[in-house]
Amino acid sequence: MSATFIPFMFTKYLQDAFKVPLVIQLTDDEKFLFKNLTIRECKRLACENAKDIIACGFDIERTFIFTDCDYVGGAFYENKLEIAKRVTFNNLRCLIPCVIDQDPYFRMTRDVAPKIGFQKPSLIESRFxxxxxxxxxxxxxxxxxxxxxxxxxxxxxxxxxxxxxxxx
Incomplete structure (x- = not known):
């Protein structure tokens, strides 16, 4: 039995004792951002984690398990993660939604897009x-x-x- 299993055993005890609903968030997005894994691999690992958690015997009527990639935003969210993994605070000076002020954001996006398999975006800048x-x-x-x-x-x-x- 791993040390990470103990909190789930205790949580099961609490759910049984108090008959309360339980929400379990699987942070596949966090694994992707902080480990050298693909989104696909992180989603697979989250599925395996969910199986282990279900094996604890939680009340199926009172338990909701979700992954961030699937529940937070799907493909759009996954694209944001791909960009976020490649952007550091050194690249991102500001995100100000004002005409010319958006230029650093678009330059950064143009640099990252080909690295994740997308075409560089085009833009037209106007005077403020x-x-x-x-x-x-x-x-x-x-x-x-x-x-x-x-x-x-x-x-x-x-x-x-x-x-x-x-x-x-």
């Missing part, structure tokens, strides 16, 4: 336009009030609508 913020009185130009805006006029360096007008 700030959001058109319109307050209650619909003035712009960066002044603190409508009266100051009327007195001083628009500050075109911070006026958002003028940026849209100039670029069109």
């Amino acid at each position: 336009f700030p959001a058109l913020q319109v307050n209650t009185y619909a003035f712009s130009g960066g002044q603190d009030s409508v009266n100051l805006h009327r007195e001083l006029g628009a500050n075109l360096d911070v006026d958002v609508p003028i940026k849209y007008y100039i670029s069109s």
Whole structure:
């Protein structure tokens, strides 16, 4: 009997004593990320682990066993794992969903995609336009009030609508 079997024996005792449901998570994704195994091999090992756990005699009506790869997200999740295994924090400076700010993410993706059997993605980058913020009185130009805006006029360096007008 292995040492890892003892917690399952104790868990079975608790389930029998208290008649409670039991959820068992098999972390095949963790095996993949931290051991030199393929996803297929990790899923096979999880299946073998599940057989060993079932052999403990848990109440089938009150026991739910799942693997992360199958239950968390299927093929899409497995692709994410393939990428995550090849990405270190040195490769990933930031993930900011803003136009040009996404460039480091796409460069990294283009480097990793061929290593996991996919074509490099293509992208089109556009200039960043700030959001058109319109307050209650619909003035712009960066002044603190409508009266100051009327007195001083628009500050075109911070006026958002003028940026849209100039670029069109």
